[in-house]
Amino acid sequence: MNHHYPVVIIGGGQAGLAMSWSLTQxxxxxxxxxxxxxxxxxxxQRWDNxxxxxxNWQCKLPGFPYDGDDPHGFMLRDDIVAYIERYAQSFNAPLYEGVNVERxxxxADGxxxxxxxxxxxxxQVVIAVGNYHRPRFPDIAQQLPQRIVQVHSAEYKSSQQLPKGDVLVVGSAQSGAQIAEDLHLAGRRVHLCVGSAPRVAxxxxxxxxxxxxxxxxxYRLTVDNHPLGEDARRKTNHYVTGRDGGRDIDLRAFALQGMQxxxxxxxxxxxxxxxxDDLIANLDGADATSKKIKDSIDAWIEQQGLQAxxxxxxxxxxxxxxxxxxxxxxxxxAIVWAVGFHTDFSWIExxxxxxxxxxxxxxxxxxxxGLYFLGLPWLWTWGSGRFEGVGEDALWIAKSIEQHARKMAEPEATYVDSRR
Known part of the structure; x- marks a missing residue:
């Protein structure tokens, strides 16, 4: 590793690799x-299941679309890692692991x-570290009895890591709902604090x-055209699962099966x-969002004259x-805190x-x-923080990097006094 580069990318996930491929081209x-x-x-930071x-077909990393035989399936954790490994190998990404950028x-020159x-x-520098930086714990976590094991959703692996007894999951967005399901299917008695997260069929x-x-x-709607504008970046993701071929997550069904x-x-x-006292309102709100999406699909089918x-x-x-x-x-x-992360870019001065x-x-x-960000939610579209859209963002940023480099390489214009 040298000590000077035209571009340094910070982050070795799908965003950083998509940026590397784009610059390599x-x-x-x-x-x-x-x-x-x-x-x-x-x-x-993902659980075993x-x-x-x-x-899978939405895995569209630039130059490396999904290469498996189940495009309508849902890759498991280890399969996702293997897909990213194959991507890095496909173009011999100049990746240096174990290097912490502290500041x-x-x-003047960059x-x-x-x-x-x-x-x-x-x-030039590309920051490709997402926005899930530090696990968030509520203040009350420090007040609870020491006998209760507390883990963040990023630390949860399986029911086996938790002591015997009932488990409380706090948070019902994507991770919370899926972890509650994972524990429920493992035979644990689960308690779930339900927030206002929406659901989708x-x-x-x-x-x-x-x-x-x-x-x-x-998925082609841009943040500039989104009804919420930049506030879309703060929206909670809809909960659903790809487990066992994919299905709804219906918290009401879990309640019938014993989840509290x-x-x-x-x-x-x-x-x-x-x-x-907002459980009823939160369940009704999640159902209303799912219905709204279905209604929009109904309207599309009718508008296009499709048979379904x-x-x-x-x-x-x-x-x-x-x-x-x-x-x-x-x-x-035990308590699993599925309440999100703190975003921390304080190390960038x-x-x-x-x-x-x-x-x-x-x-x-x-x-x-000369500074760029990649892999953030709704950086440009819904897929910006995902396999689906991060590649298009990387290609766009690569053009900006190329233009900036050309501009910096141009000699400064010499002033000529026309009166001479």
């Missing part, structure tokens, strides 16, 4: 620095990357809902976790008889962030010249 010299190892988050929630500073292997100079009228939405142009549901977590008092099997409207399988106001911790042996510390950019091109 343009013969732009660069390296990829990964703090741990290739695809580390997929290896170590984890699988994609989007079908990035800017200077940037200095202060790493665990020394200082590296770069004319896996299949509708004969096809995966993702297939319908792709035909409808949903509560509203949002509010606080801790006298050995109990207090919960809000009819499907009866969803009928709620279960309604709470009352809304429990607290979780009694007497029988709870450049005027490239808004008042909340989030990157200010246009399609990944930072307001700070």
């Amino acid at each position: 343009k013969n732009i010299r660069h390296i990829v620095l990964e703090r741990h190892q290739l695809a580390w988050a997929w290896r170590h 984890f699988c994609l929630v989007t079908p 990035v500073t800017q200077h 940037f200095a990357l202060h790493t665990s292997m020394g200082t590296i100079q770069a004319e 896996r299949f509708y009228r004969g096809r995966d809902v993702v297939d319908w939405l792709d035909d409808m142009g949903h 549901l509560y509203g949002r977590l509010l606080g801790y008092q006298d050995g109990k976790l207090l919960t809000a 099997p009819e499907e009866q409207p969803y009928q709620p399988l279960w309604q709470p008889e009352h809304q429990p106001g607290a979780v009694d911790l007497a029988n709870i042996s 450049a005027p490239a962030f808004n008042e909340k510390g989030y990157p200010s950019h246009t399609r990944g091109v930072s307001v700070q010249s």
